[in-house]
Amino acid sequence: MSQQVRVRFAPSPTGALHIGGVRTALYNYLLAKKLGGKMLLRIEDTDQNRFVQGAEEYIQESLQWLGITIDEGVGVGGPHAPYRQSERSAIYQQYAQQLIDAGKAYYAFDTTDELDAMRQTFESQGSAFQYNAVTRTRLKNSLTLSAEDVQAKIAAGDPYVIRLKVPAKEEIRFKDLIRDWVHVHSSTIDDKVLMKSDGLPTYHLANVVDDHLMEISHVIRGEEWLPSAPLHVLLYRAFGWENTMPQFAHLPLLLKPEGNGKLSKRDAELGGFPVFPLEWISPEGVKAIGFREEGYLKEALINFLAFLGWNPGTEQEIFSMDELIEAFSLERINKAGAKFDINKAKWYNEQYLRQRSDENLAQTYLADFDTDKAVKIVHLFKERVTFPQQITQEAKALFTAPTSYDEAVVASKWNDDAKKGIAAFKDALPAIENFVANDIKHALVAELEKLGIKMGKVMQALRVAVTGVGAGPDLMLSMEIMGKDEVITRLTTALEKLQ
Known part of the structure; x- marks a missing residue:
């Protein structure tokens, strides 16, 4: 086996x-990137009953969006093609025959x-049926x-x-890079x-x-595959490949929010909340939301996922x-x-936004607006939103x-x-030549000083007059973006309606 680090992602195209x-x-x-290795994409589609049209393309698009680049495999090619298991049947038949010829299968x-009849017989006797070293001598097989x-x-x-002939009395042990040594007796495997x-x-x-065959050096996969690992070790032994067997690392489960x-x-x-990277519409037309379409930035999602089971050993989070x-290991x-x-995912999104x-x-989210005005709108709302599309929504509300x-x-x-302060402010607005936040504020302060009214007595009422609500982003910048005529109109309307 090659000394180079070679890892693979091997999903089944059964849906999102x-x-x-x-x-x-x-x-x-x-x-792979940390150790100068290669990342392979293999599609495990041998279960044709569960194959879903479009799922393979969905997998590729998801990885591409997230910036997880593939060095070899489906969509890229390479020296070990084909990389879809459904196209490798002759290879598997050859190796299955090799095991039969060696008396290992x-x-x-x-x-x-x-x-089913055998299973019922065992159950009637209070035990579970396994096709193993004990029962295979009573069944219809080449043994x-x-x-x-x-x-x-x-x-x-x-x-x-074709079944694997599992040895009756054999100790199976291997070192998992996350869970340390795993010991299983072959009598527990059918x-x-x-x-x-x-x-x-x-x-x-x-x-x-x-x-x-693809010279994989590390098998990094979910915890749900840990019970299968001893069987895989037995297969490596049966083929005589134990010395070149990849190292295993079984990842912790992702748990429900309540744990x-x-x-x-x-x-x-x-x-x-989403649990798929991209929106998915099933062949039956059922839609599932995706992180991308919900407004999560790919950088935020990557950062969030990295910390679900791993930590750098420092206080750094971004x-x-x-x-x-x-940092990864x-x-x-x-x-x-x-x-x-999911609230942590939202927090990450806010940081990256x-x-x-x-x-x-x-440029990305307010392309329909005048450029200068769009930049001001972003500045106004960027610190107040979780998702970029909320800036668009807030911008529409602004107008x-x-x-x-x-x-x-x-x-x-x-x-x-x-009412006195707002009326005086409204009357002073036409004289402002450069209708920008600083000049607007200066005009407001000047009019209130003339009347002897403190700013705090007027600000929330002024905000309600302009926006209809009692809280929001910088009001002076908001008025600058709205424009002089619009602000005058809104103040006039509020003074009339709220008399």
């Missing part, structure tokens, strides 16, 4: 890519009805049938599967199916063969992709599951005159001093 899968891809990518001709019978059945087209009756491999065979149980699509639906690559991944706190320049946000006024503020603040 869950955010847990994105985190797996991210950790693989960070390790066998043909099994048991029908579903026969296996109990003569070679002639086996060949005759195959020639006749009788359906069969003779798993390696090749199905349709001629396609199961995940176990295809996964091991592909990882070996009890694995995060699911249902949790997202109930909580009103990391660029390059900084994550520099498998040793700092936690064993315990990580709560999916504020890092963007006013000009960049204006819509109020049709009602905050009743609580009117009741407490709309008094004679407020």
Whole structure:
């Protein structure tokens, strides 16, 4: 096996890519880049019953949007093509036959009805049925049938599967880079199916063969695959590949926001938050929201995901992709599951939104507005919003005159001093030549000083007169953006309506 670090992200195209899968891809990518290695994308589509049209393209678009670049594999190519498992059937059949020839696997001709009958017999005796070293001697397979019978059945087209011949008494131990040593006895593992009756491999065979042939150095995957790892170690042994076996790292689960149980699509639906990177519309037309469409910036999502199970060992929370690559190590991944706190994701989004320049946000999200005015709008709202589209919404509100006024503020603040001060301010506005925030404020201060009215007595009432609400961003800059004529009109209307 190559000494170069080679990792793979190997999703199944069964629908939208869950955010847990994105985190797996991210950790693989960070390790590869940190150690000067390569990141592969392999599509594990051997289960054709679960294949969903468009899912593969969705996976590729998600990774591309997030900046997780692929060095080799689907969409890129490379020396180990093809990278879709459905196109590698002949390879798996060759290696399955190799195991049979070596006495490490066998043909099994048991029908579903026969296996169900055996299962019921065991259950009636108070135990669970396993197809293993004990029961295989009582079943219909190439270990109990003569070679002639086996060949005759195959020639006749009788359906069969190929099963791994799991050793009866063998200790399986391997070191997980996150969980340390794992010990399992072979008696707890059944003779798993390696090749199905349709001629396609199961995940176990295809996964091991592909990882070996593609020279994968590290298998970084979710905790749910940890129970399968001993079986995979047995397969590496059966092939004689144990010395070049990849190192395993099984990532902690992503937990529900409250912490009890694995995060699911249902949790997202109930909580009103996304668990998919991009919006997904199923073949049945059911729409699921995506982080991108909800307004999350890719940098924020990457930073948020990195911290779901990993920490740098410092107080630093904001990391660029390059900084994550520099800081990342498998040793700092936690064993315990990580709560999916959507409020933390929102916090990250706010931080990255504020890092963007006013000009960049204006160009990206307010292209319909005059450039100078758009930059001022961004400056006004950037510190007050979580998602960039909220700036657009706030901008539209800025140019819509109020049709009602905050009743609580009117009741407490709309008094004679407020009315006198606002009326005088309105009358002074036409004389302002350069209608900018500083000059507007200077005019307000000057008029209130003439009347002997303190600023605090008028400000909230003035805000209500201009915007209809009692709180908001910088009022002087807001009026600058609205323009002189619009502000005069709004003040005139408020003074008439609130008499």
